[in-house]
Amino acid sequence: MADLEARLSEIVRADPGLMQVMTTLRSLDIPDWRVFSGAVYQSVWNAQTGRPAGYGIRDYDVGYFDPDTSWDAEDVVIKRVAAAFDPPLRDMVEMRNQARVHLWFEGKFGEPYTALANTDEAPARFVSPAFAVGVRLEDDDSISVVAPFGLEDVFDLVLRPNPTRPVAKGWDKAVTNALGRWPELAVVDPAQA
Template sequence: MQLETKLIDIMRTNENVMEDLQLVQQLNIPHWWIAAGYVRNYVWDYLHGYEQNTPLNDVDIVYYDPNNISMSLETELEASLLEKKPMYQWSIKNQARMHVKNNVHPFESVEDSMKRWPETATAVGITLSDTNEIRVIAPHGLDDLFNLVVRKSEFFRDEAYYRERVRSKGWSTYWPKLMIT
């Protein structure tokens, strides 16, 4: 719980976080989280002592709704967010649909999906509770994120894809304190 509190405190130092969370909350999608690089990059920037945030490639929103797995809904939601905050490239994915894309068994929840993401430090997300408190999801815990460790998830099987992904991202260029395993 201590690292979760630290993560929430760090995220609150970013003036955009609450605004972004409230913007996504207004979409009224079930079981949603802002995840991946949005959280990871900000923590790594903080731990490296950077005053400027590393630019985001996109803002990943994940949610879980097995009752509506339409890709067109995701596109509509992205367009809605883009209209309100055009400086981001929004990416919204219903994790109840992603098993089809990934050719695996259906996921049971956002957490079930996230634990199968390539890196443990990327499988972290934040959301707002009904009382506007930041909540954290991290199926692999937060140790790797805070220890600056890039490690393949034990649930992600494709070692070659993982290696190429880490290489192509160039993370150690942005964050030289990272330890890539």
């Protein structure tokens, strides 16, 4: 996995939008933050398929962890982060306090969601191992990676359901959206996963 982590770091560093987001977030001293999901795995898919950096990236999902689970506290962070960016990034960086997800997830997605202890626990709950990747620009300029299922699926362009949870209700939509932009993806049927 070390080789794939090194390759992921190279890909992330070659994406100016992703690097700007991470550099800005690091300067804001947000607690336990990490960029994950689309902006990360889609950057890999772009590199693997010869597409330009930034292709298909609609937003930058950022998780952070603050034990204050009030909406008011999260809203302060959302506004503070938005103010640090100019458009279009201002509208693309989406901050979510991972300490609050269990409060709203079931109502929005119809599935139970137990509370998390930190941001790095979140990717293990994502709908696919290929989506379960997060990165952070550390103070020493290294890029740390969290990938609870490894990086093979994301680099091999494989979409399969998360083996540790039921198939997500949004699975078909996620697959359709991904295939619309990266038709090279291989999709594993949930019944065969």
